[in-house]
Amino acid sequence: MSTAQGRETPAVQAGVAEVDVAIVGAGLAGTALTLALAKTGRKVALVDPHRTHHDEFRAEKIGMAQMRLFEKLGLGPAIEPLVTPMTDIHVFRLGQLFRRERKWEFGFSYGPLVNGLRAALPPEAPLTVGKVAEVSTGPDRQRLVLTDGSIIEARLLVVATGHGEAIRRAIGMERIEESKAHSLSLGFDLAVTPQQCPYPAVTCYARNPADLTAYLSVFPIGNRMRANMFGYHTVADAWTRDFRANPQKMLLEMMPEIAAQCGNFEVASPVEVRQVSLTTTTGHRRDGVVVVGDAFWTTCPTPGVGINRVMTDVDRLVSTFIPDWLETPGMAADKICAFYDDPTKIATDGSAMRSSVYAKRITIETGMEWRLRRLRNNAARQLMILGRKISRRDALPAPSAA
Numbered sequence: 065m066s067t068a069q070g071r072e073t074p075a076v077q078a079g080v081a082e083v084d085v086a087i088v089g090a091g092l093a094g095t096a097l098t099l100a101l102a103k104t105g106r107k108v109a110l111v112d113p114h115r116t117h118h119d120e121f122r123a124e125k126i127g128m129a130q131m132r133l134f135e136k137l138g139l140g141p142a143i144e145p146l147v148t149p150m151t152d153i154h155v156f157r158l159g160q161l162f163r164r165e166r167k168w169e170f171g172f173s174y175g176p177l178v179n180g181l182r183a184a185l186p187p188e189a190p191l192t193v194g195k196v197a198e199v200s201t202g203p204d205r206q207r208l209v210l211t212d213g214s215i216i217e218a219r220l221l222v223v224a225t226g227h228g229e230a231i232r233r234a235i236g237m238e239r240i241e242e243s244k245a246h247s248l249s250l251g252f253d254l255a256v257t258p259q260q261c262p263y264p265a266v267t268c269y270a271r272n273p274a275d276l277t278a279y280l281s282v283f284p285i286g287n288r289m290r291a292n293m294f295g296y297h298t299v300a301d302a303w304t305r306d307f308r309a310n311p312q313k314m315l316l317e318m319m320p321e322i323a324a325q326c327g328n329f330e331v332a333s334p335v336e337v338r339q340v341s342l343t344t345t346t347g348h349r350r351d352g353v354v355v356v357g358d359a360f361w362t363t364c365p366t367p368g369v370g371i372n373r374v375m376t377d378v379d380r381l382v383s384t385f386i387p388d389w390l391e392t393p394g395m396a397a398d399k400i401c402a403f404y405d406d407p408t409k410i411a412t413d414g415s416a417m418r419s420s421v422y423a424k425r426i427t428i429e430t431g432m433e434w435r436l437r438r439l440r441n442n443a444a445r446q447l448m449i450l451g452r453k454i455s456r457r458d459a460l461p462a463p464s465a466a
Protein backbone atom coordinates (compact mmCIF):
# COMPACT_ATOMS: atom_id res chain seq x y z
CA MET A 65 0.00 0.00 0.00
CA SER A 66 1.14 3.61 -0.26
CA THR A 67 0.17 6.90 1.34
CA ALA A 68 1.29 10.53 0.86
CA GLN A 69 4.71 11.59 2.16
CA GLY A 70 4.69 12.55 5.87
CA ARG A 71 6.49 15.81 6.74
CA GLU A 72 7.13 15.48 10.46
CA THR A 73 10.23 14.09 12.10
CA PRO A 74 9.90 10.39 12.93
CA ALA A 75 10.92 9.09 16.36
CA VAL A 76 12.04 5.83 14.73
CA GLN A 77 15.26 6.74 12.91
CA ALA A 78 15.70 5.63 9.30
CA GLY A 79 16.85 2.02 9.56
CA VAL A 80 15.25 -1.07 11.04
CA ALA A 81 13.66 -1.00 14.49
CA GLU A 82 12.96 -4.42 16.00
CA VAL A 83 10.19 -4.54 18.59
CA ASP A 84 7.86 -7.03 20.24
CA VAL A 85 4.72 -5.12 19.27
CA ALA A 86 4.13 -2.46 16.59
CA ILE A 87 0.99 -0.40 17.16
CA VAL A 88 -0.47 1.70 14.35
CA GLY A 89 -2.76 4.52 15.53
CA ALA A 90 -2.13 6.63 18.65
CA GLY A 91 -5.71 7.40 19.72
CA LEU A 92 -6.93 6.22 23.11
CA ALA A 93 -6.60 2.50 22.28
CA GLY A 94 -3.10 2.67 20.75
CA THR A 95 -1.66 5.09 23.31
CA ALA A 96 -3.10 3.30 26.36
CA LEU A 97 -1.87 -0.04 24.99
CA THR A 98 1.64 1.35 24.39
CA LEU A 99 1.82 2.85 27.89
CA ALA A 100 0.60 -0.33 29.55
CA LEU A 101 2.89 -2.63 27.53
CA ALA A 102 5.91 -0.38 28.13
CA LYS A 103 5.21 -0.66 31.88
CA THR A 104 5.56 -4.44 31.58
CA GLY A 105 8.94 -4.05 29.86
CA ARG A 106 7.84 -4.91 26.30
CA LYS A 107 9.54 -3.27 23.34
CA VAL A 108 6.83 -1.29 21.57
CA ALA A 109 6.69 1.03 18.54
CA LEU A 110 3.69 3.37 18.21
CA VAL A 111 3.05 5.10 14.87
CA ASP A 112 0.60 7.90 14.03
CA PRO A 113 0.70 10.55 11.28
CA HIS A 114 0.09 13.40 13.77
CA ARG A 115 2.24 14.43 16.73
CA THR A 116 -0.79 16.06 18.36
CA HIS A 117 -4.21 14.45 18.34
CA HIS A 118 -6.50 17.10 16.88
CA ASP A 119 -9.30 18.58 18.96
CA GLU A 120 -12.46 16.76 17.99
CA PHE A 121 -15.79 16.00 19.58
CA ARG A 122 -15.61 12.42 20.83
CA ALA A 123 -16.12 10.73 24.17
CA GLU A 124 -16.19 13.32 26.97
CA LYS A 125 -17.20 11.25 29.98
CA ILE A 126 -16.36 7.89 31.53
CA GLY A 127 -17.61 6.09 34.61
CA MET A 128 -15.84 4.38 37.50
CA ALA A 129 -15.67 0.97 35.74
CA GLN A 130 -13.53 2.48 32.95
CA MET A 131 -11.42 4.45 35.44
CA ARG A 132 -10.74 1.19 37.28
CA LEU A 133 -9.43 -0.35 34.02
CA PHE A 134 -7.01 2.58 33.58
CA GLU A 135 -5.90 2.12 37.19
CA LYS A 136 -5.54 -1.66 36.82
CA LEU A 137 -3.15 -1.05 33.91
CA GLY A 138 -1.09 1.43 35.96
CA LEU A 139 -2.42 4.42 33.98
CA GLY A 140 -4.25 6.07 36.91
CA PRO A 141 -1.53 8.68 37.59
CA ALA A 142 -1.42 9.57 33.86
CA ILE A 143 -5.18 10.01 33.45
CA GLU A 144 -6.24 11.54 36.77
CA PRO A 145 -4.87 15.06 36.05
CA LEU A 146 -6.69 15.04 32.69
CA VAL A 147 -10.24 14.49 33.99
CA THR A 148 -12.81 16.38 36.07
CA PRO A 149 -14.50 14.13 38.64
CA MET A 150 -18.18 14.44 39.59
CA THR A 151 -20.30 12.42 41.99
CA ASP A 152 -23.81 13.87 42.14
CA ILE A 153 -25.89 13.65 38.97
CA HIS A 154 -29.47 14.96 38.96
CA VAL A 155 -31.52 12.89 36.52
CA PHE A 156 -34.70 14.38 35.05
CA ARG A 157 -37.35 12.21 33.38
CA LEU A 158 -40.90 12.98 32.34
CA GLY A 159 -40.25 16.67 33.05
CA GLN A 160 -39.42 16.10 36.73
CA LEU A 161 -36.47 15.33 38.98
CA PHE A 162 -36.45 11.53 38.83
CA ARG A 163 -33.45 10.63 40.95
CA ARG A 164 -29.99 11.67 42.16
CA GLU A 165 -27.24 9.31 41.09
CA ARG A 166 -24.42 9.39 43.59
CA LYS A 167 -21.76 7.71 41.47
CA TRP A 168 -18.35 8.73 40.19
CA GLU A 169 -18.07 10.00 36.62
CA PHE A 170 -15.15 11.82 34.96
CA GLY A 171 -15.41 14.56 32.30
CA PHE A 172 -12.66 15.38 29.78
CA SER A 173 -12.01 16.67 26.27
CA TYR A 174 -10.89 13.83 24.00
CA GLY A 175 -7.93 15.57 22.26
CA PRO A 176 -6.30 16.75 25.51
CA LEU A 177 -6.92 13.31 27.07
CA VAL A 178 -5.13 11.48 24.25
CA ASN A 179 -2.37 14.11 24.13
CA GLY A 180 -1.92 13.89 27.91
CA LEU A 181 -1.49 10.12 27.65
CA ARG A 182 0.94 10.54 24.74
CA ALA A 183 2.95 12.95 26.91
CA ALA A 184 3.24 10.17 29.50
CA LEU A 185 4.88 7.76 27.01
CA PRO A 186 8.31 6.73 28.33
CA PRO A 187 11.47 7.48 26.28
CA GLU A 188 11.81 3.78 25.40
CA ALA A 189 8.34 3.75 23.77
CA PRO A 190 7.98 7.13 22.02
CA LEU A 191 5.42 8.12 19.42
CA THR A 192 6.81 7.76 15.91
CA VAL A 193 5.26 10.51 13.80
CA GLY A 194 5.00 9.07 10.35
CA LYS A 195 2.89 7.43 7.71
CA VAL A 196 2.87 3.77 6.88
CA ALA A 197 3.66 3.21 3.19
CA GLU A 198 3.70 -0.60 3.24
CA VAL A 199 2.55 -3.26 5.63
CA SER A 200 3.15 -6.97 5.44
CA THR A 201 1.97 -9.55 7.95
CA GLY A 202 2.66 -13.25 8.46
CA PRO A 203 2.78 -16.09 11.01
CA ASP A 204 6.20 -14.99 12.37
CA ARG A 205 7.22 -11.40 11.55
CA GLN A 206 5.28 -8.24 10.77
CA ARG A 207 6.88 -5.39 8.82
CA LEU A 208 5.94 -1.73 8.44
CA VAL A 209 7.73 0.52 5.96
CA LEU A 210 7.17 4.22 6.66
CA THR A 211 7.15 6.88 3.94
CA ASP A 212 10.59 8.15 5.09
CA GLY A 213 12.04 4.71 4.41
CA SER A 214 12.38 3.60 8.04
CA ILE A 215 11.29 0.07 8.84
CA ILE A 216 9.64 -1.42 11.93
CA GLU A 217 9.76 -5.18 12.39
CA ALA A 218 7.62 -6.76 15.08
CA ARG A 219 6.35 -10.10 16.27
CA LEU A 220 2.82 -8.66 16.55
CA LEU A 221 1.05 -5.82 14.73
CA VAL A 222 -1.83 -4.03 16.48
CA VAL A 223 -4.17 -1.96 14.31
CA ALA A 224 -5.72 0.84 16.41
CA THR A 225 -6.54 3.29 13.63
CA GLY A 226 -10.11 4.13 14.71
CA HIS A 227 -12.15 5.15 11.68
CA GLY A 228 -9.03 5.19 9.43
CA GLU A 229 -9.39 2.60 6.69
CA ALA A 230 -6.01 2.57 4.90
CA ILE A 231 -4.19 0.02 7.08
CA ARG A 232 -7.24 -2.17 7.55
CA ARG A 233 -7.80 -2.31 3.79
CA ALA A 234 -4.13 -2.99 3.08
CA ILE A 235 -4.30 -5.99 5.40
CA GLY A 236 -7.57 -7.23 3.90
CA MET A 237 -10.12 -6.32 6.58
CA GLU A 238 -13.52 -4.97 5.64
CA ARG A 239 -15.95 -2.82 7.61
CA ILE A 240 -19.59 -3.85 7.64
CA GLU A 241 -22.14 -1.10 8.19
CA GLU A 242 -24.68 -2.61 10.60
CA SER A 243 -26.68 0.61 10.98
CA LYS A 244 -25.79 3.55 8.77
CA ALA A 245 -26.11 7.05 10.29
CA HIS A 246 -27.40 5.37 13.45
CA SER A 247 -27.29 8.39 15.74
CA LEU A 248 -26.33 12.03 16.06
CA SER A 249 -24.23 13.50 18.87
CA LEU A 250 -24.06 17.22 19.59
CA GLY A 251 -21.51 18.88 21.86
CA PHE A 252 -21.32 22.48 23.07
CA ASP A 253 -20.28 24.63 26.03
CA LEU A 254 -22.87 26.39 28.17
CA ALA A 255 -22.19 29.99 29.22
CA VAL A 256 -22.86 29.14 32.87
CA THR A 257 -19.81 28.08 34.94
CA PRO A 258 -19.72 25.02 37.23
CA GLN A 259 -19.68 27.37 40.23
CA GLN A 260 -22.89 29.07 39.04
CA CYS A 261 -24.74 25.78 38.45
CA PRO A 262 -26.99 24.66 41.31
CA TYR A 263 -26.42 21.02 40.33
CA PRO A 264 -22.92 19.57 39.74
CA ALA A 265 -24.21 17.55 36.75
CA VAL A 266 -27.60 17.04 35.11
CA THR A 267 -28.99 14.39 32.77
CA CYS A 268 -32.35 15.13 31.19
CA TYR A 269 -34.24 12.61 29.05
CA ALA A 270 -36.47 13.94 26.28
CA ARG A 271 -40.18 13.48 26.93
CA ASN A 272 -41.51 13.08 23.43
CA PRO A 273 -40.34 10.30 21.05
CA ALA A 274 -41.13 12.68 18.17
CA ASP A 275 -38.20 14.86 19.37
CA LEU A 276 -35.90 12.03 18.14
CA THR A 277 -33.70 12.86 21.12
CA ALA A 278 -32.50 10.47 23.82
CA TYR A 279 -31.03 12.79 26.46
CA LEU A 280 -28.96 15.83 27.27
CA SER A 281 -26.06 15.47 29.68
CA VAL A 282 -24.57 18.58 31.29
CA PHE A 283 -21.35 18.20 33.27
CA PRO A 284 -18.14 20.02 34.18
CA ILE A 285 -14.86 19.81 32.24
CA GLY A 286 -12.43 22.01 34.19
CA ASN A 287 -14.00 25.49 34.37
CA ARG A 288 -16.55 24.83 31.62
CA MET A 289 -20.03 23.40 31.79
CA ARG A 290 -20.20 21.07 28.81
CA ALA A 291 -23.33 19.69 27.17
CA ASN A 292 -23.61 16.45 25.16
CA MET A 293 -26.90 15.68 23.48
CA PHE A 294 -27.58 12.33 21.85
CA GLY A 295 -30.38 11.58 19.42
CA TYR A 296 -31.45 10.22 16.09
CA HIS A 297 -31.74 13.09 13.61
CA THR A 298 -29.36 13.06 10.65
CA VAL A 299 -26.78 15.72 9.87
CA ALA A 300 -28.83 16.76 6.85
CA ASP A 301 -32.12 17.25 8.77
CA ALA A 302 -33.58 20.77 9.03
CA TRP A 303 -33.75 20.10 12.81
CA THR A 304 -29.95 19.78 12.96
CA ARG A 305 -29.44 22.98 10.97
CA ASP A 306 -31.91 24.82 13.21
CA PHE A 307 -30.28 23.47 16.39
CA ARG A 308 -26.87 24.64 15.23
CA ALA A 309 -28.30 28.08 14.46
CA ASN A 310 -30.25 28.50 17.70
CA PRO A 311 -29.56 25.84 20.34
CA GLN A 312 -30.87 27.99 23.19
CA LYS A 313 -34.34 28.40 21.69
CA MET A 314 -34.67 24.70 20.89
CA LEU A 315 -33.42 23.53 24.29
CA LEU A 316 -35.81 25.89 26.09
CA GLU A 317 -38.68 24.36 24.13
CA MET A 318 -37.55 20.76 24.58
CA MET A 319 -36.32 20.71 28.21
CA PRO A 320 -37.71 23.73 30.11
CA GLU A 321 -37.54 21.70 33.36
CA ILE A 322 -33.74 22.09 33.61
CA ALA A 323 -33.36 25.54 32.03
CA ALA A 324 -32.89 27.23 35.41
CA GLN A 325 -30.10 24.78 36.37
CA CYS A 326 -28.34 25.33 33.03
CA GLY A 327 -28.05 29.14 32.87
CA ASN A 328 -31.18 29.31 30.71
CA PHE A 329 -29.28 27.33 28.07
CA GLU A 330 -27.13 30.24 26.97
CA VAL A 331 -24.55 28.55 24.72
CA ALA A 332 -20.92 29.73 24.66
CA SER A 333 -19.41 27.74 21.76
CA PRO A 334 -20.30 26.47 18.31
CA VAL A 335 -22.39 23.28 18.33
CA GLU A 336 -20.22 20.33 17.22
CA VAL A 337 -22.14 17.59 15.42
CA ARG A 338 -21.05 13.98 14.80
CA GLN A 339 -23.05 11.32 13.03
CA VAL A 340 -22.12 7.76 13.95
CA SER A 341 -22.79 4.45 12.20
CA LEU A 342 -22.66 1.05 13.89
CA THR A 343 -19.99 -1.07 12.21
CA THR A 344 -18.36 -4.47 12.60
CA THR A 345 -15.38 -6.07 10.83
CA THR A 346 -14.69 -9.12 8.68
CA GLY A 347 -11.38 -10.54 7.52
CA HIS A 348 -9.72 -9.87 10.89
CA ARG A 349 -8.81 -13.47 11.80
CA ARG A 350 -5.29 -13.36 10.39
CA ASP A 351 -1.70 -14.26 11.13
CA GLY A 352 0.32 -11.70 13.04
CA VAL A 353 -2.20 -8.86 13.41
CA VAL A 354 -4.89 -7.90 15.90
CA VAL A 355 -7.40 -5.07 15.52
CA VAL A 356 -8.73 -3.13 18.54
CA GLY A 357 -11.06 -0.30 19.63
CA ASP A 358 -13.02 1.59 16.97
CA ALA A 359 -10.84 0.01 14.29
CA PHE A 360 -12.64 -3.27 15.13
CA TRP A 361 -16.22 -2.18 15.87
CA THR A 362 -17.91 1.19 16.27
CA THR A 363 -20.88 1.49 18.61
CA CYS A 364 -23.19 4.37 19.49
CA PRO A 365 -22.24 7.25 21.85
CA THR A 366 -25.77 7.32 23.37
CA PRO A 367 -25.20 4.49 25.88
CA GLY A 368 -21.57 5.67 26.41
CA VAL A 369 -19.93 2.28 25.86
CA GLY A 370 -17.09 2.99 23.37
CA ILE A 371 -14.33 3.57 25.89
CA ASN A 372 -15.35 0.51 27.85
CA ARG A 373 -14.79 -1.53 24.68
CA VAL A 374 -11.46 0.18 23.99
CA MET A 375 -10.16 -0.34 27.52
CA THR A 376 -11.44 -3.94 27.70
CA ASP A 377 -9.47 -4.69 24.51
CA VAL A 378 -6.37 -3.05 25.99
CA ASP A 379 -6.76 -4.85 29.32
CA ARG A 380 -7.33 -8.29 27.79
CA LEU A 381 -4.29 -7.87 25.49
CA VAL A 382 -1.95 -6.54 28.19
CA SER A 383 -3.09 -8.77 31.05
CA THR A 384 -3.45 -12.05 29.18
CA PHE A 385 -2.96 -12.41 25.45
CA ILE A 386 0.19 -10.50 24.49
CA PRO A 387 2.31 -12.01 27.33
CA ASP A 388 1.02 -15.50 26.34
CA TRP A 389 1.61 -14.94 22.63
CA LEU A 390 5.16 -13.65 23.11
CA GLU A 391 5.98 -16.59 25.36
CA THR A 392 5.99 -19.08 22.48
CA PRO A 393 7.38 -18.83 18.93
CA GLY A 394 5.17 -17.74 16.04
CA MET A 395 2.13 -15.46 15.81
CA ALA A 396 -0.24 -17.49 13.65
CA ALA A 397 -3.98 -16.84 13.39
CA ASP A 398 -4.91 -19.55 15.92
CA LYS A 399 -3.10 -17.55 18.64
CA ILE A 400 -4.66 -14.27 17.56
CA CYS A 401 -8.19 -15.76 17.38
CA ALA A 402 -8.10 -16.50 21.11
CA PHE A 403 -8.49 -12.73 21.62
CA TYR A 404 -11.55 -12.43 19.36
CA ASP A 405 -13.03 -15.53 21.04
CA ASP A 406 -12.34 -14.28 24.57
CA PRO A 407 -15.62 -14.42 26.56
CA THR A 408 -14.97 -11.05 28.24
CA LYS A 409 -14.34 -9.34 24.89
CA ILE A 410 -17.34 -11.00 23.26
CA ALA A 411 -19.60 -10.01 26.18
CA THR A 412 -18.34 -6.40 26.22
CA ASP A 413 -18.62 -5.86 22.47
CA GLY A 414 -21.96 -7.68 22.26
CA SER A 415 -23.49 -5.72 25.11
CA ALA A 416 -22.21 -2.42 23.61
CA MET A 417 -23.79 -3.23 20.25
CA ARG A 418 -27.06 -4.40 21.82
CA SER A 419 -27.35 -1.31 24.02
CA SER A 420 -26.63 0.89 20.96
CA VAL A 421 -29.57 -0.68 19.13
CA TYR A 422 -31.86 -0.76 22.19
CA ALA A 423 -31.24 2.92 23.06
CA LYS A 424 -32.53 3.96 19.64
CA ARG A 425 -35.54 1.65 19.61
CA ILE A 426 -36.74 2.52 23.11
CA THR A 427 -36.39 6.23 22.31
CA ILE A 428 -38.03 6.54 18.92
CA GLU A 429 -39.41 3.28 17.53
CA THR A 430 -43.12 3.65 16.72
CA GLY A 431 -44.20 -0.05 16.49
CA MET A 432 -46.74 -1.32 19.04
CA GLU A 433 -44.16 -3.36 21.01
CA TRP A 434 -41.93 -0.36 21.61
CA ARG A 435 -44.80 1.98 22.39
CA LEU A 436 -46.01 -0.50 25.02
CA ARG A 437 -42.51 -0.78 26.46
CA ARG A 438 -42.25 3.01 26.76
CA LEU A 439 -45.68 3.12 28.35
CA ARG A 440 -44.70 0.46 30.89
CA ASN A 441 -41.36 2.13 31.72
CA ASN A 442 -42.93 5.57 32.06
CA ALA A 443 -45.80 4.27 34.22
CA ALA A 444 -43.25 2.66 36.57
CA ARG A 445 -41.27 5.93 36.69
CA GLN A 446 -44.40 7.99 37.39
CA LEU A 447 -45.24 5.65 40.26
CA MET A 448 -41.74 6.05 41.70
CA ILE A 449 -41.98 9.83 41.48
CA LEU A 450 -45.43 9.76 43.10
CA GLY A 451 -44.27 7.35 45.81
CA ARG A 452 -41.37 9.64 46.68
CA LYS A 453 -43.65 12.69 46.80
CA ILE A 454 -46.03 10.88 49.18
CA SER A 455 -43.24 9.65 51.47
CA ARG A 456 -41.78 13.17 51.56
CA ARG A 457 -45.21 14.59 52.47
CA ASP A 458 -45.66 11.95 55.20
CA ALA A 459 -42.22 12.77 56.55
CA LEU A 460 -43.16 16.44 57.08
CA PRO A 461 -43.49 17.39 60.75
CA ALA A 462 -47.11 17.56 61.95
CA PRO A 463 -48.44 21.15 62.03
CA SER A 464 -48.23 22.60 65.52
CA ALA A 465 -51.47 22.79 67.56
CA ALA A 466 -50.81 26.43 68.49
Ligand SMILES: Cc1cc2nc3c(=O)[nH]c(=O)nc-3n(C[C@H](O)[C@H](O)[C@H](O)COP(=O)(O)OP(=O)(O)OC[C@H]3O[C@@H](n4cnc5c(N)ncnc54)[C@H](O)[C@@H]3O)c2cc1C
Binds near residue numbers: 089094111114121374
Ligand atom coordinates in the same frame (compact mmCIF):
# COMPACT_ATOMS: atom_id res chain seq x y z
C1 LIG B 1 -19.34 12.11 19.18
C2 LIG B 1 -18.86 10.93 19.95
C3 LIG B 1 -19.12 10.84 21.31
C4 LIG B 1 -18.71 9.73 22.03
N1 LIG B 1 -19.01 9.67 23.35
C5 LIG B 1 -18.64 8.60 24.06
C6 LIG B 1 -18.91 8.54 25.46
O1 LIG B 1 -19.51 9.44 26.04
N2 LIG B 1 -18.46 7.44 26.14
C7 LIG B 1 -17.76 6.44 25.53
O2 LIG B 1 -17.37 5.48 26.20
N3 LIG B 1 -17.46 6.49 24.21
C8 LIG B 1 -17.89 7.53 23.46
N4 LIG B 1 -17.56 7.60 22.13
C9 LIG B 1 -16.73 6.54 21.53
C10 LIG B 1 -15.23 6.75 21.80
O3 LIG B 1 -14.89 8.09 21.53
C11 LIG B 1 -14.42 5.81 20.90
O4 LIG B 1 -14.85 4.48 21.09
C12 LIG B 1 -12.92 5.87 21.19
O5 LIG B 1 -12.48 7.20 21.16
C13 LIG B 1 -12.14 5.05 20.15
O6 LIG B 1 -10.76 5.15 20.37
P1 LIG B 1 -9.70 4.51 19.35
O7 LIG B 1 -8.38 4.69 19.95
O8 LIG B 1 -10.17 3.16 18.97
O9 LIG B 1 -9.82 5.40 18.03
P2 LIG B 1 -9.31 6.90 17.76
O10 LIG B 1 -9.30 7.70 19.01
O11 LIG B 1 -10.10 7.38 16.62
O12 LIG B 1 -7.79 6.74 17.34
C14 LIG B 1 -7.40 6.36 16.06
C15 LIG B 1 -5.97 6.86 15.82
O13 LIG B 1 -5.50 6.22 14.64
C16 LIG B 1 -4.77 7.17 13.87
N5 LIG B 1 -4.76 6.70 12.49
C17 LIG B 1 -5.77 6.64 11.60
N6 LIG B 1 -5.31 6.14 10.42
C18 LIG B 1 -3.99 5.88 10.59
C19 LIG B 1 -2.96 5.34 9.76
N7 LIG B 1 -3.21 4.98 8.50
N8 LIG B 1 -1.72 5.21 10.26
C20 LIG B 1 -1.45 5.54 11.53
N9 LIG B 1 -2.38 6.06 12.38
C21 LIG B 1 -3.63 6.21 11.90
C22 LIG B 1 -5.54 8.48 14.08
O14 LIG B 1 -4.70 9.59 13.82
C23 LIG B 1 -5.89 8.37 15.58
O15 LIG B 1 -4.87 8.91 16.38
C24 LIG B 1 -17.98 8.68 21.38
C25 LIG B 1 -17.70 8.77 20.00
C26 LIG B 1 -18.14 9.87 19.30
C27 LIG B 1 -17.83 9.96 17.82
